[in-house]
Amino acid sequence: MAMDDGIERHLAAGRHARAFDLVVPAYKDRVFRLAYSILKERAAAEDAAQETFVRVWKALPRFDGRAALGTWIYAITRNTCLMELRRRRPTVSFDDPDSTEAQHAAASIATGPADDPERDNLLRLVEALPRNQQEAVRLFYLEDRSYETVAEQLGMPLGTVKNLLHRARKRLMEVARPDEVKAA
Amino acid sequence: MNEMSLTGPCADYEHDLVELQEGSLGPERARVIRLHVESCARCRAWQAEFAAIDAGLAAALPSPALSADFEHRLQARIADLAQPVNRSDLRARADREHERLVEALRRGARRHALLDGLGSAAIAICVLALARGLLEQADAMQLLFEGPQRMVILGGIGTAVALAALAWTAVRSRLPLAG
Numbered sequence: 001m002a003m004d005d006g007i008e009r010h011l012a013a014g015r016h017a018r019a020f021d022l023v024v025p026a027y028k029d030r031v032f033r034l035a036y037s038i039l040k041e042r043a044a045a046e047d048a049a050q051e052t053f054v055r056v057w058k059a060l061p062r063f064d065g066r067a068a069l070g071t072w073i074y075a076i077t078r079n080t081c082l083m084e085l086r087r088r089r090p091t092v093s094f095d096d097p098d099s100t101e102a103q104h105a106a107a108s109i110a111t112g113p114a115d116d117p118e119r120d121n122l123l124r125l126v127e128a129l130p131r132n133q134q135e136a137v138r139l140f141y142l143e144d145r146s147y148e149t150v151a152e153q154l155g156m157p158l159g160t161v162k163n164l165l166h167r168a169r170k171r172l173m174e175v176a177r178p179d180e181v182k183a184a
Numbered sequence: 185m186n187e188m189s190l191t192g193p194c195a196d197y198e199h200d201l202v203e204l205q206e207g208s209l210g211p212e213r214a215r216v217i218r219l220h221v222e223s224c225a226r227c228r229a230w231q232a233e234f235a236a237i238d239a240g241l242a243a244a245l246p247s248p249a250l251s252a253d254f255e256h257r258l259q260a261r262i263a264d265l266a267q268p269v270n271r272s273d274l275r276a277r278a279d280r281e282h283e284r285l286v287e288a289l290r291r292g293a294r295r296h297a298l299l300d301g302l303g304s305a306a307i308a309i310c311v312l313a314l315a316r317g318l319l320e321q322a323d324a325m326q327l328l329f330e331g332p333q334r335m336v337i338l339g340g341i342g343t344a345v346a347l348a349a350l351a352w353t354a355v356r357s358r359l360p361l362a363g
Binding site: 036042 | 198199202206233234237238240241242243244245246247248249250251254255257258261262265
């Protein structure tokens with residue numbers, strides 16, 4: 001990526017602040033979308049994106065270029081999100097409608113147009129998928145159906161991402177009522 | 185329900201049908217798959233279901249955007265972190281914290297001393313009042329006090345007072361010290 005070349009030139013010259021000034025606009029949206037696909041809640045994803053860039057800022061002088069800059073930033077994003085999920089874990093209960101996880105899931109369903117039962121049903125079916133499939137599905141559609149971007153952001157081989165998405169969408173085809181699917 | 189899985193020879197076409205739908209299949213392979221789909225009702229149905237779920241997901245999944253002030257807030261946070269640490273500020277902050285803790289300990293000690301005094305006085309008054317009442321009401325007891333066992337009874341009362349004071353001290357030691 002041309003932008004990354006510019007950033008890496010600044011890094012090689014020890015101009016970390018200049019490099020960071022380029023990192024934020026280049027990566028903020030993708031970092032946010034990755035965080036959203038994992039945390040499923042806009043405010044939490046934005047907090048995680050802030051925290052990610054603070055960590056990037058602190059660690060940038062130690063970035064050695066062994067991994068691509070994007071790979072490194074996405075790994076920090078995933079770790080930040082996993083820490084947030086771990087922090088929430090004591091209150092996680094899928095059976096308890098008042099649990100944090102259930103509230104986040106409800107919030108993710110409630111962010112679209114109201115009174116759309118087909119949409120809500122489809123989102124509930126997505127919520128029922130295994131977590132790694134959910135993340136891949138959310139990110140895939142957030143990233144304009146780019147398998148390569150999803151693979152890079154989730155730190156997975158391309159084939160793994162394709163298989164995850166294939167299994168997820170086949171599962172959704174199996175469980176969604178055909179009339180609702182067609183109408184969606 | 186597993187009607188959505190293609191079986192037999194058609195199972196090989198699932199990934200091709202997905203790539204055809206997404207426009208990523210090579211032209212030659214796409215032509216072969218289109219020809220197959222034209223002649224295979226099951227693959228046509230599967231392709232239609234897949235297209236529906238794909239369109240449904242694209243429409244249903246939220247696409248949130250970052251707040252407009254995201255970068256501004258981040259820059260403010262970074263600016264805070266980038267400020268050089270001032271040693272005299274740190275020292276003054278530590279001194280203030282130390283003084284606050286010492287003052288809290290002093291307040292706690294004063295409160296305990298007051299509670300000790302009040303508690304001991306209350307126990308002593310209660311025990312003496314009880315003893316006096318007993319002595320006034322019981323002639324036999326009064327005789328005892330005039331007799332040779334007087335010292336034993338007074339000693340017993342004194343021991344009771346001491347035990348009560350000890351019990352109060354034990355209770356007091358469980359009270360929070362600070363504040």
